[in-house]
Amino acid sequence: MATIAGTTFVFEQPRVARYVALEQTAGGFTLPTPTSSDRHFEQIEFPGVIESPSAIFFRTRHTGRPRFSVRINSASLTQFQFTDDDPPERCWHEIIPARVADGSTLRPRDNELTFFAADGVVTFGDVVILYTSSELTIKIPIVIGPAVVGNLG
Numbered sequence: 001m002a003t004i005a006g007t008t009f010v011f012e013q014p015r016v017a018r019y020v021a022l023e024q025t026a027g028g029f030t031l032p033t034p035t036s037s038d039r040h041f042e043q044i045e046f047p048g049v050i051e052s053p054s055a056i057f058f059r060t061r062h063t064g065r066p067r068f069s070v071r072i073n074s075a076s077l078t079q080f081q082f083t084d085d086d087p088p089e090r091c092w093h094e095i096i097p098a099r100v101a102d103g104s105t106l107r108p109r110d111n112e113l114t115f116f117a118a119d120g121v122v123t124f125g126d127v128v129i130l131y132t133s134s135e136l137t138i139k140i141p142i143v144i145g146p147a148v149v150g151n152l153g
Contacts, residue, residue, distance in 0.1 A: 028125030031117035048135030054096040066120025
């Protein structure tokens with residue numbers, strides 16, 4: 001905000017709530033697998049992300065008393081050890097901090113979400129991340145096939 005000759009000027013920036021639903025988690029995925037105890041989702045994009053607290057939502061189903069953790073980029077979001085008293089299915093929501101030591105937690109491009117499980121079996125699913133954006137619209141690439149190009153001339 002600036003005041004010049006008694007007139008105040010401001011810059012307005014849109015702020016909207018947006019979400020990213022990880023389609024590849026809709027059917028659920030189980031950890032550990034025979035070859036790995038973690039699963040990485042890479043190159044997640046948050047168009048127009050504004051540095052502010054965000055939220056992640058996901059579901060779990062487990063057997064036994066496994067432990068698990070969730071991380072996005074360098075931010076640890078969840079670390080949990082199930083007990084015998086925990087229900088077998090559960091919904092989770094965690095706050096994603098706006099900043100970590102090396103800068104903004106979420107970036108417009110190249111974000112990595114990592115799930116880890118050990119000492120039992122955990123099935124994760126329906127992962128959704130809610131964030132604040134300065135972009136009101138979504139850019140969708142236009143794909144022009146040979147049939148369309150031939151009809152343009």
